[in-house]
Amino acid sequence: MVLVIFLVCAVVFASGCVSNKSTNTTKTYAQNNISFTYPGSWEIVNATSPNAIVAVADPNSVQNGTPTTLVVIQKPDVPAGSDIDTLYTSNYATFFNNTNYQRISDGNITVNGASAPENIYETNTTVNPIQYSAVWLNENGSIYVILSAAQASDFDNQTSNFNIILNSFKLQ
């Protein structure tokens, strides 16, 4: 009888450890010549953006069937060795012309010790505007754009999740 009680307690304790473990892990994406880690609660979603490699999103942020907290990784179709600053400037020279976005900031950040241009903008909607952060990276001559998006009111809270992806992004 003592042995039975001990086994039951062991099973209960073990199940608790299993459920507790899954909440603090990260996942790793390693395909298409790139790899990065992202929050364990996020999922890979179907990216239909032009030149998109992969997109991950927080399933808990889905509103009206679409996630509002997400990261899309794009690889523009440009020749190898293209100047990232030139491409960045030319893109955003027209980006805000016929879109519903408004520019918030334009500058450089440091990602893994390297300087990377970043453009932060927001939708023009008054209700639940979405804030974007586009970081352009030059990885061994190949240009990648990591576009992070979240509701403007929640963007600062999601910065840590975005940084998990940014700081772990690398070519395979």
Place this chain on the structure above:
Amino acid sequence: MAVDRVKKLQGKEVTEKSQEYLSDKKKEDADTVEKDALIQKYVTNPPEKPVTKTGSSGLSKGKISLLIFVVMAFFVGTGYGVYVMSIPANNSTGSTIDVNASAFSTVNNTTVNQTANQTNIIPTNTAVTTPITTTKTTVTTTPSTTTTKNKNKTKTGGSTGNSTKK
């Protein structure tokens, strides 16, 4: 005493000496032998009861079976849990949620032909496949896309996808 009673029943004389006789060994031995014989002949012992087997001092079969079942269930459950945890993460895009947010400008390449035909250029502001290189050239040739008739100017912004979630 039992021997004397048997002798009386048989009609044999019961000498008082036999009851008081202790010093004469021969008579005592004969008496003892006779006693034993009579006892064997007339005194019946109750039949011996069969020795019943006592129950086992440990657990019954039912309890043992239950214990074995619990132990097996414990190891099966633990093993399955370890197996599930060891399955590598699924990186395939099994999700049906579409995301079309883009960091690129989406000016349509067909603006180059505007001089010939008044084309209805409809910048969708969403997923139009225009690589950055083509965008760069169109800007120089047709500086104004404002003449376009934006009939279908879609709302961007949350542009985060179409709902096809399962």
